[in-house]
Amino acid sequence: MSTGWTPGVPAPERDDLNTCVQCGLCLPHCPTFRVTGLETSSPRGRIAAMRAVQAGDAPVQGDFTRFTDECLACRACEAACPSSVPYGRLIEAARVQVEANRPAAERAGRRLAIGGVMGHRRLTRLMGWGLAITQALRIDRLLPRRLRFAAPRVTFRGMRRPLAQSSGDGPTAMLLTGCVMDIAFRPVHQATLDALVRAGYRAVLPEGGGCCGALAAHAGERESARALARARIAEMEQADVIVADSAGCSAHMRTYGHLLADDPGWAARAAAVAAKVRDAVEIDAPPGRPVEGRIAVHDACHHLHAQGIGPEVRRTLRAAGATPVDLGDGGRCCGAGGIYNVLEPEMAATLGEQKARAIIATGAPVVAVANPGCAIQIANHLTALGSDVRVQHPLEIVD
């Protein structure tokens, strides 16, 4: 049977596609379907489209690419699916196909942002300095709206802020320094290191450090993602516990085993590292200080849907004396989706504004956000609505 997939490149697997019975229970959980009402922007529709390509009835280019690009990969559908369709795996494979078929010029820009910059620590830091300068001079206002809304606030002080490691005796917990986290969220890193110490770990940083590869994997840049995974595995595998304080990173590192399963030299090491990964909110550290009052909780998709993490954030806040408040929007995606807000600015803006309004409606002065992409998107949309609600990582709140 002839198929529409490009040969020699990973594609959605037939067995995975077969797990969908088209019942449609995923539809209301999909943020893009909620906005458009279109079958073409629903998980069921995207799977049907993958089946059409698989059967040779549709090409990868054109509409299939458009439908695939529109997906946030939030995986809310996965948690709702009674057949446990591995949607995350399907959409990532579909994206590898899409990238393999994307016109070279269009692809170059995406690669530059994902593989080219985020993959190299020096370039990431250089970009950080660039952002710090443009923001200090306030010339970032000249950037197109889509880039401004996706850019974190970066300061010279934040970029240079040193991180204090501990020298205790407990088991070794190594913190992923990452890419965006390292240039814009060092206070979160420090709060996580402090929490690890309170939990009885010897908190350390890797030699070198860098991106886990999640952004590359989500964008279909599989080889970049694999290279980054190998680098992180080599740096971190000696630790007893591997900690990430970004939901997207912890979720992705837990898939290292699958990502490198066909690489004989790395498969076992990757699986071992994946098994040691803990998200920062899972370490169960006693609070660093008491906190009073209401705190709104935004569940990152890569927490709630990809890892089933949600109660942990609330427990952390409650342990410090705070009152966590749910947003009442069923944990819908904020529209950040890695670099989705750069690539699909309209949809991202609709979802970002919805999320900001839901946060403001709680009346809480602070919102707990445990993922850098969400934090940037939410902070920018709160500012755009004139709100002064602060965005902080849950561990930062109790640090």
Add this chain to the structure above:
Amino acid sequence: MTTAATGLADRLRDLLGPDRVLEGDLARSLYSHDGSIVDGACGLVVLPETTEEVSACMRIAHAAGVEVTPRGSGTGLTGGAVPLGGGLVVSLARMRAMDEVDVANSCVWVQPGVLNLDVSTAVAHLGLHYAPDPSSQQACSIGGNVGTNAGGPHCLAYGVTVQHVMGVEMVRPDGEVVMLGGVAPDPPGYDLRGVVVGAEGTVGVVTRVLLRLTPLPPDVRTMLLDFTTVADASAVVQGVIAEGVIPAALEMMDRNMTLAVEEFVHAGLPTDAAALLLVEVDGTEAEVTTATAVVERVAREHGVRTVRVARDEDERALLWKARKTAFGAVARVKPSYYLHDCVVPRTKLVEIMEAIGEITEREGVMCLNVFHAGDGNLHPIIALDRSDPDETARAMRAGDQIVRACVAMGGTLSGEHGIGVEKREYMPLVFDHDDLEAQACVRRAFDPSGRMNPDKVLPTGTRCGEVGLADAQVPEGTWI
């Protein structure tokens, strides 16, 4: 596409803009399916947002003479929302507005794309809910519920959709907007709501629905009973109702289904039981206590193994999740399923379950059962792999025999899913020639040109005035 069809697309695009008219091959193919295994052919998709836009679309379709299939969430199980002849799909998925709740009359006007569960969520703070609760309630739309006269577990005590629709606004095939029913309990004239509810999109496109809202019961108790034989469980179903207790819901699940569901929900369902009963009683605290005692006593008389009472709302939600996600969980067994929703008298439950067991065993297919036992509404789910033509043929044969067995026991074709494409050829099993022709005439009165969701509900060849008239020479213009 033909020139005429291209002209149609142009006119619709002028009306709705380019984003709400889908013409691409891939997009159209996604609208050629619903939750069933029926494959269709969709020519064009439009997504209007207001009654006026629907009316304008219908006028354009009327002028062009194209067939129209309305679609809600596309979760239907009989192909009702699948266009068969390459016609126009009118998706109501963007019509999601709800009016203010009329608290004095306990009702609310909603657009057809509003999801069933969203209604109950939106009115919960008023102590109200929308009672019909199809298992797909998180995803299915009110418009689709009206089309199929949808049921649900709680319809045993509360009644099906038609009992909860006080009025509908509908766009007729020529674009005219009509209002049927309303807040008044008994509007004068014929009650045509009953024609529209359950018409499966064959008489027009419903654009607004006045829903009756029901007070939330002050107390609820949910019980899970497990049995070593299906016969014991069936006896409890009959016994409880014979005692004068009508539970809010009374659901049965067999062992195959329990195994598939437990793997998804991890609700601690006893996977070694032959049959589970999920029983919910509601009312005042005293009513609930009395009803619970009756259910427990009858269950013990029929050898129940364990009686598990949900301790809190979380456990209750988990038990219902097990029930309501059952269809989807079938994919753990096979990639597709073929499903009937025929009904038998409650007294025939044991016999029909045995017959289903024999039929599916004879055809060598796997059957999973989960159904509304309280009203005898079966859901035998035959799991199949459609890429295996032999298995598909065996599944179809088994389904056919199950339907015939139900009818032979005094039952009927469908309890709540509708007839659609899948069951239309069975209609002559329960209706004779005159009955079918009378129904065709009702349809024709609403849709003289026969363009509304054609080839659904009534078997092929049933046309008002056409059936059986081949020999009779009727003069032109004669009113039949």
